[in-house]
Amino acid sequence: MRRFLPVFAAVLLLALPALAVQPDEVLRDPALEARARAISAELRCLVCQNQSIDDSDAPLARDLRILVRERLSAGDSDEEVRNFVVARYGDFVLLRPPFNWQTALLWGGPFLVLLAGIAAIVTAARRRRTEVAAIAPLSDEEKARLAALLEGRDQDA
Incomplete structure (x- = not known):
């Protein structure tokens, strides 16, 4: 020790x-x-x-x-x-450079990246919502076929 x-x-x-x-x-x-x-x-x-x-x-x-x-x-x-x-x-x-036109991107860059990320998320969510809404509901014939498949029997066979 x-x-x-x-x-x-x-x-x-x-x-x-x-x-x-x-x-x-x-x-x-x-x-x-x-x-x-x-x-x-x-x-x-x-x-x-x-x-x-x-x-x-x-x-x-x-x-x-x-x-x-x-x-x-x-x-x-x-x-x-x-x-x-x-x-x-x-x-x-300078470790803390002043805010001026030459350093505006340095100071504003993180906020621009954050806004771009939020815009990408919102766009992806809207696109996904539109794609889900575009799917047509099952017809009666499709529902019957699905029920038959789930029960283990096939109507076409």
């Missing part, structure tokens, strides 16, 4: 979130560092694409974290830093 305790502890440590910010990147001013972390959490890693630059270990993410900290140290506001990065890399660098 004691042998498994270090393994269990190692597995628990692996489950903790890994923040990629290196000690040499951290600013001495806690207020500036907090601002840098807040901005970094909103910027997408262009290599990983589903992580913020704050969480990514990619070299480009490190360069962007350093760039953010340099701009903040130079006196830029949070908005100026974001605008600088967006001007350089486009709206794609």
Whole structure:
């Protein structure tokens, strides 16, 4: 049992979130560092694409974290830093891109797919209802033949 305790502890440590910010990147001013972390959490890693630059270990993410900290140290506001990065890399660098004509499909796409699915279901239901209604009822002769078949005797034989 004691042998498994270090393994269990190692597995628990692996489950903790890994923040990629290196000690040499951290600013001495806690207020500036907090601002840098807040901005970094909103910027997408262009290599990983589903992580913020704050969480990514990619070299480009490190360069962007350093760039953010340099701009903040130079006196830029949070908005100026974001605008600088967006001007350089486009709206794609934002984890939550703004709604505009270029990103309208990105924001509206899921709703369009949902509406298309609903339209397909409604169309299929109407078509099925029309097909069921188009089936004519059995004639008296067909009913008699069916009853005979169900009883095990055949009228034609």
